[in-house]
Amino acid sequence: MKIIIGLGLSLLLFSCGETKKEHVVAEEIRTNAQQHTELEDFDDSPIPVYDFPKLEKELLQLRNDTTYIVNFWATWCKPCIKELPYFEELAHKYSDEKVKVVLVSLDFPENLHTKVVPFIEKYKLQSEVILLADDDANTWIPKVDTKWEGSIPATIIYNNKTRSFYERSFTYDELENELKSII
Amino acid sequence: MKKRQILLIFSLVLMATLGLVGFSSGNSTNSEGLNIGDMAADINLKNVNGEMVSYEDYPNANGFIVIFTCNTCPYAVASEDRIIALDAEFKPKGYPVIAINPNNPALQPDDTFELMQKKAKQKGFTFPYLYDSSNTVYAKYGAKKTPHVYLLQKTSEGNMVKYIGAIDDNVRNADLVKERFLANAVYELLEGKEVSVKETKAIGCSVKQ
Numbered sequence: 001m002k003i004i005i006g007l008g009l010s011l012l013l014f015s016c017g018e019t020k021k022e023h024v025v026a027e028e029i030r031t032n033a034q035q036h037t038e039l040e041d042f043d044d045s046p047i048p049v050y051d052f053p054k055l056e057k058e059l060l061q062l063r064n065d066t067t068y069i070v071n072f073w074a075t076w077c078k079p080c081i082k083e084l085p086y087f088e089e090l091a092h093k094y095s096d097e098k099v100k101v102v103l104v105s106l107d108f109p110e111n112l113h114t115k116v117v118p119f120i121e122k123y124k125l126q127s128e129v130i131l132l133a134d135d136d137a138n139t140w141i142p143k144v145d146t147k148w149e150g151s152i153p154a155t156i157i158y159n160n161k162t163r164s165f166y167e168r169s170f171t172y173d174e175l176e177n178e179l180k181s182i183i
Numbered sequence: 184m185k186k187r188q189i190l191l192i193f194s195l196v197l198m199a200t201l202g203l204v205g206f207s208s209g210n211s212t213n214s215e216g217l218n219i220g221d222m223a224a225d226i227n228l229k230n231v232n233g234e235m236v237s238y239e240d241y242p243n244a245n246g247f248i249v250i251f252t253c254n255t256c257p258y259a260v261a262s263e264d265r266i267i268a269l270d271a272e273f274k275p276k277g278y279p280v281i282a283i284n285p286n287n288p289a290l291q292p293d294d295t296f297e298l299m300q301k302k303a304k305q306k307g308f309t310f311p312y313l314y315d316s317s318n319t320v321y322a323k324y325g326a327k328k329t330p331h332v333y334l335l336q337k338t339s340e341g342n343m344v345k346y347i348g349a350i351d352d353n354v355r356n357a358d359l360v361k362e363r364f365l366a367n368a369v370y371e372l373l374e375g376k377e378v379s380v381k382e383t384k385a386i387g388c389s390v391k392q
Contacts, residue, residue, distance in 0.1 A: 076257055076388075106386055108257065108355050135353040138364070141384040149327050151389045 216325010328387025
């Protein structure tokens with residue numbers, strides 16, 4: 001019971017003062033590096049690096065018997081980091097079922113080796129992490145979902161029957177309830 | 184019984200949350216903010232030089248490039264030089280930049296007024312960098328992220344919203360920009376045309392309130 005109250009309170013704290021449907025983002029971290037980036041530059045990357053067409057084809061439009069939970073996050077986004085353990089826990093709990101969690105990082109690609117990979121190692125993330133390296137957000141944000149304003153965290157849960165999009169943070173229970181309503 | 188208790192707790196939390204959100208956004212009838220064609224509310228905010236700034240201080244302007252931005256968001260930092268360049272390009276044409284920091288420094292310690300002054304000095308900002316101390320302007324406008332741009336055109340009825348969204352199509356790297364959404368919109372207004380791309384989207388750091 002205490003845990004439930006705790007989760008409720010943290011939800012409350014994060015929701016304070018944010019406009020309407022926003023439960024969103026926080027950020028840190030200064031970054032200046034600005035180099036030209038091509039996908040071929042990441043051939044030796046420890047995690048997959050996709051542009052949007054590849055992400056859409058290989059992750060967002062799959063038609064099989066698996067339910068996919070796709071979370072958009074970044075290492076500079078505080079509420080994203082807060083909810084990552086819930087996605088990990090969910091993936092573990094449903095590991096015997098046809099449920100797959102994929103974490104799509106929106107970190108700048110020049111921070112792959114300095115921020116993203118160290119973060120994955122530090123928090124021992126078990127779910128698959130993909131870096132989305134595609135600068136033209138105005139083109140791909142509406143393709144993920146027409147309702148998306150562009151803030152993170154944002155999550156899609158979908159399978160071959162249904163699809164839901166969320167521009168908000170989750171508690172573990174909220175996340176599991178959404179999954180249960182879809183599988 | 185236990186389920187019922189859990190449900191009750193969640194309902195209470197939800198109600199409290201909605202209550203707080205309603206209270207802090209100040210104007211519940213306008214919680215979605217400005218749309219294209221709306222008249223933007225006037226501002227009266229403190230600049231980093233200590234002076235108060237409002238649109239009325241610019242009698243000769245044709246409009247304003249209002250940019251919600253902040254000190255440390257990676258997307259805001261990546262846009263700083265572009266914002267300075269926009270002011271240099273469009274202030275002489277009657278569309279000065281007005282930057283507003285919407286973040287509450289209690290939640291985002293990097294966004295205090297003093298650090299805003301430091302940022303403006305370090306980067307040599309040529310435009311006002313205003314502190315939304317009442318935490319109300321961002322909500323009236325509907326700014327959800329930094330950077331978030333509102334292009335206003337002065338009309339007889341007020342400052343009309345003509346464009347909302349991103350500066351251009353590549354926040355991360357100015358050298359790779361193909362479409363300058365905001366600049367294109369200003370040039371269309373200057374030519375007396377309708378803005379062709381009125382709204383765009385970008386990933387951004389949410390406003391901390």
